[in-house]
Amino acid sequence: MADLRNKFAGIKSPNPFWLASAPPTDKAYNVERAFKAGWGGVMWKTLGEDGPPVVNVNGPRYGAIFGGDRRLIGLNNIELITDRPLQLNLQEIKQVKKNWPDRAVVVSLMVPCEEDAWKTILPVVEATGADGIELNFGCPHGMSERGMGAAVGQVPEYIEMVTRWCKANTNMPVIVKLTPNITDIRYPARAAHKGGADAVSLINTINSITSVNLDIFAPEPTIDGKGTHGGYCGAAVKPIALNMVAEIARDAQTKGLPISGIGGIENWRGAAEFMALGAGNVQVCTAAMIYGFKIVEEMISGLSNWMDEKGYNSIDEFVGKAVPNVTDWQFLNLNHITKARINQDLCISCGRCYIACEDTSHQAIMATKDGERHFEIMEDECVGCNLCVNTCPIENCIDMVVLKTGEIDERTGEKVSGDYANWTEHKNNPGAA
Amino acid sequence: MARGQSEKRILSNRLEPNDYIKGFCDLHSPLDQHEALVEAERCLFCYDAPCQTACPAEIDVALFIREITTNNTLGAAKTIFDQNIFGGMCARVCPVEILCEQACVRQTSEGKPVKIGQLQRFATDLAMNEDKQFYRSQSSTGKKIAIIGAGPAGISCAHRLSMLGHEVEIFDAKPKSGGLNEYGIAAYKSVNDFAQKEINYILKIGNIKIHHNKALGQDFTLKELENNYDAIFLGLGLGDVNNLNIKNESAKGVEDAIDFIAKLRQEHDKSKIPIGQDIVVIGGGMSAIDAAIQAKLLGAQNVTICYRRGKEQMGASEYEQQLATSKGVVIKHWLSPKKIKTKHGKLASVKFNYTELKNGKLMDINQSLTLKADQLFKAIGQNLISESISELQLKSKRILVDDNMQTSNKKIWAGGDCIFGGDDLTVTASANGRDAAIDINKKLLGGAK
Numbered sequence: 003m004a005d006l007r008n009k010f011a012g013i014k015s016p017n018p019f020w021l022a023s024a025p026p027t028d029k030a031y032n033v034e035r036a037f038k039a040g041w042g043g044v045m046w047k048t049l050g051e052d053g054p055p056v057v058n059v060n061g062p063r064y065g066a067i068f069g070g071d072r073r074l075i076g077l078n079n080i081e082l083i084t085d086r087p088l089q090l091n092l093q094e095i096k097q098v099k100k101n102w103p104d105r106a107v108v109v110s111l112m113v114p115c116e117e118d119a120w121k122t123i124l125p126v127v128e129a130t131g132a133d134g135i136e137l138n139f140g141c142p143h144g145m146s147e148r149g150m151g152a153a154v155g156q157v158p159e160y161i162e163m164v165t166r167w168c169k170a171n172t173n174m175p176v177i178v179k180l181t182p183n184i185t186d187i188r189y190p191a192r193a194a195h196k197g198g199a200d201a202v203s204l205i206n207t208i209n210s211i212t213s214v215n216l217d218i219f220a221p222e223p224t225i226d227g228k229g230t231h232g233g234y235c236g237a238a239v240k241p242i243a244l245n246m247v248a249e250i251a252r253d254a255q256t257k258g259l260p261i262s263g264i265g266g267i268e269n270w271r272g273a274a275e276f277m278a279l280g281a282g283n284v285q286v287c288t289a290a291m292i293y294g295f296k297i298v299e300e301m302i303s304g305l306s307n308w309m310d311e312k313g314y315n316s317i318d319e320f321v322g323k324a325v326p327n328v329t330d331w332q333f334l335n336l337n338h339i340t341k342a343r344i345n346q347d348l349c350i351s352c353g354r355c356y357i358a359c360e361d362t363s364h365q366a367i368m369a370t371k372d373g374e375r376h377f378e379i380m381e382d383e384c385v386g387c388n389l390c391v392n393t394c395p396i397e398n399c400i401d402m403v404v405l406k407t408g409e410i411d412e413r414t415g416e417k418v419s420g421d422y423a424n425w426t427e428h429k430n431n432p433g434a435a
Numbered sequence: 436m437a438r439g440q441s442e443k444r445i446l447s448n449r450l451e452p453n454d455y456i457k458g459f460c461d462l463h464s465p466l467d468q469h470e471a472l473v474e475a476e477r478c479l480f481c482y483d484a485p486c487q488t489a490c491p492a493e494i495d496v497a498l499f500i501r502e503i504t505t506n507n508t509l510g511a512a513k514t515i516f517d518q519n520i521f522g523g524m525c526a527r528v529c530p531v532e533i534l535c536e537q538a539c540v541r542q543t544s545e546g547k548p549v550k551i552g553q554l555q556r557f558a559t560d561l562a563m564n565e566d567k568q569f570y571r572s573q574s575s576t577g578k579k580i581a582i583i584g585a586g587p588a589g590i591s592c593a594h595r596l597s598m599l600g601h602e603v604e605i606f607d608a609k610p611k612s613g614g615l616n617e618y619g620i621a622a623y624k625s626v627n628d629f630a631q632k633e634i635n636y637i638l639k640i641g642n643i644k645i646h647h648n649k650a651l652g653q654d655f656t657l658k659e660l661e662n663n664y665d666a667i668f669l670g671l672g673l674g675d676v677n678n679l680n681i682k683n684e685s686a687k688g689v690e691d692a693i694d695f696i697a698k699l700r701q702e703h704d705k706s707k708i709p710i711g712q713d714i715v716v717i718g719g720g721m722s723a724i725d726a727a728i729q730a731k732l733l734g735a736q737n738v739t740i741c742y743r744r745g746k747e748q749m750g751a752s753e754y755e756q757q758l759a760t761s762k763g764v765v766i767k768h769w770l771s772p773k774k775i776k777t778k779h780g781k782l783a784s785v786k787f788n789y790t791e792l793k794n795g796k797l798m799d800i801n802q803s804l805t806l807k808a809d810q811l812f813k814a815i816g817q818n819l820i821s822e823s824i825s826e827l828q829l830k831s832k833r834i835l836v837d838d839n840m841q842t843s844n845k846k847i848w849a850g851g852d853c854i855f856g857g858d859d860l861t862v863t864a865s866a867n868g869r870d871a872a873i874d875i876n877k878k879l880l881g882g883a884k
Contacts, residue, residue: 072472350543351485351543352479352481352482353481353482353484354480354482357482369482375485395479395540
């Protein structure tokens with residue numbers, strides 16, 4: 003069995019699967035259950051400054067998007083940071099870390115944007131024996147209205163400043179959690195890096211309204227007839243998170259900065275994808291909130307089996323392995339030509355590929371042959387867009403076949419060149435050299 | 436007190452009251468909201484969907500299922516009724532396993548089609564339970580159409596004609612409307628007087644008058660109708676039954692399966708219906724299955740269907756055959772009835788010869804089987820009573836119609852089981868009636884509408 007041991011920003015854990023700072027890590031009871039289930043670490047749900055704790059709404063806190071069969075694919079929440087007293091949390095953190103010395107216990111923090119506030123909380127957290135802190139610069143609802151969370155994460159100068167304060171006032175590793183509610187994720191990442199962050203973690207949740215109640219005309223979840231935007235998470239946000247992780251991983255200015263990958267990870271494969279794009283470990287929340295902590299068993303066995311199969315002995319061997327293959331559009335090889343091909347033995351004749359291509363794309367699929375219902379690609383029209391593959395309900399029924407060098411592309415009538423050629427040197431590019 | 440299965444003779448009250456209720460309850464319990472949603476989400480919304488092509492009424496199945504997934508169930512019901520106003524009954528009685536569900540691509544991909552029939556029932560039940568009326572009789576065209584037969588073909592035709600603004604009068608020989616929906620079809624497929632409720636729901640469109648107990652040839656002639664109406668639609672059904680043409684066919688205990696089925700439908704208290712101990716059903720179609728299963732449900736000890744050809748040639752679908760055997764009915768093939776033996780004028784046994792196909796011809800072979808029987812149900816097909824329509828051109832003893840359901844008489848249209856090419860299905864009859872109405876409208880109004 004592959005070695006899943008993980009060292010992230012100097013913090014050791016038996017596996018790279020951590021629970022993100024969120025309701026599942028709100029108190030010792032949950033965290034103990036998570037560790038029993040096998041999770042490698044937790045980000046303790048965000049602590050605020052001492053004093054009367056925040057209050058949460060007493061109505062619904064979550065909204066959801068469902069796929070078929072009520073499979074929850076997107077969740078949105080308007081819960082705030084911990085609403086438990088600071089001292090209680092600190093005591094529990096200390097006890098849990100004592101009980102589980104091999105697991106990572108990192109504490110998420112959010113206090114006002116004043117150095118004194120940070121100076122006050124950092125030592126008391128450090129005294130618990132926690133492994134590190136995560137600065138919550140991401141929370142998009144409620145706290146941001148009070149000048150914290152995403153309100154800080156959306157201003158790179160603040161990120162850098164607060165990170166610097168933290169690095170100056172604690173010995174614990176500082177992980178900066180980034181909000182995706184910005185236009186270019188590289189700027190906040192660079193700011194964290196400049197401030198001396200040991201790592202960044204992303205993404206936090208995305209501003210969202212999941213649905214609108216059409217009887218009372220109010221966004222859901224609805225509190226007494228009103229709703230507010232919440233933080234969107236779950237499988238639906240994974241593509242957005244993957245891209246943001248990759249952007250930071252391949253940015254020259256933040257190269258080498260450890261990344262903790264978050265966003266819609268539900269299983270070992272999702273975790274491996276984040277890690278391939280440069281995440282040193284991953285954090286999970288929504289999947290645990292849907293299925294419970296047991297899912298980590300699948301993640302551990304799945305990742306380990308995949309690593310065995312591929313011959314990876316440790317996680318470091320594949321972290322970041324896909325980063326060099328993330329590039330800009332302009333560098334994609336325009337001489338790489340693919341054609342869809344339908345496997346007639348697998349085709350169930352639903353015709354979805356046909357209507358997608360016919361109505362919305364390139365009219366490259368025939369629906370009848372010799373008067374019979376039959377779906378086949380017309381290679382002289384196929385641009386290789388892949389839409390048919392995606393609409394097909396049968397796995398592997400439609401393949402994208404790469405034309406070999408020397409073959410004729412029936413659409414253009416030209417021979418496939420074996421050479422690499424991209425937009426930067428294309429004849430239609432006015433800016434080409 | 437239940438008499439049990441072991442007593443000889445033809446007896447009522449064989450079972451406990453509860454057994455009748457259980458046996459004759461709804462064959463499939465309806466889907467609830469959640470089940471319907473889960474099932475509907477399996478639909479792939481195929482292009483030019485094979486299920487729709489396979490449906491004799493060409494219901495836009497993919498669309499109505501998509502409407503169910505979006506909680507637009509009444510919209511789904513309308514999509515169904517637009518093509519087939521008998522969508523409710525068809526959801527219960529259609530042999531979906533050889534129609535839409537057989538064509539479903541989920542059947543191809545995983546051997547489990549989307550439960551189209553059940554979903555259709557879900558949608559149509561809601562509309563009918565809420566008495567949601569989608570159609571209104573149009574302002575009058577001044578045309579009057581006579582329809583003979585208040586079965587699915589006749590009522591469907593009447594409904595569409597009313598939609599198009601015509602006045603309709605229906606004549607039916609029976610005391611109730613519905614045709615085979617009311618008098619045929621196993622009781623467990625149309626529980627709680629569904630057939631009558633459906634007719635009442637459909638007739639709310641208005642402008643349709645029904646005259647019961649009025650039989651063609653007895654109470655009126657075709658000529659009279661021709662003189663008094665602008666057009667005529669014949670949804671006569673098949674009024675005559677085939678005979679075995681062997682000795683003792685009129686012995687006590689020998690009955691037509693369709694009479695037995697009709698009796699079951701008309702009797703609310705099934706315990707009152709007498710049934711024998713040893714039942715033989717002759718035939719291979721749906722009526723044979725319906726009679727056999729219900730005989731078993733009434734408490735017959737042994738029920739055997741004997742069919743003169745093989746399993747594959749049976750008119751009843753594989754599913755229906757399995758349903759019968761699951762209820763304890765025995766199905767025997769390659770048996771041709773030869774002799775009805777009686778004792779004191781009552782049926783005692785039936786002797787069959789085994790058959791085989793020789794060069795495509797069915798031949799008796801020199802081997803026989805005798806089955807003890809106190810009741811024999813004949814289910815070997817029905818025939819058109821053609822005396823009163825002798826002026827019309829027939830083919831294979833059925834009324835010949837063109838693609839628009841028009842007969843050789845340009846003032847007369849026909850549809851349902853009575854026409855050549857009819858397939859004994861409610862859905863086809865309903866589609867025929869609809870199409871005839873559209874053509875009648877076109878021809879009566881010329882290019883005006």
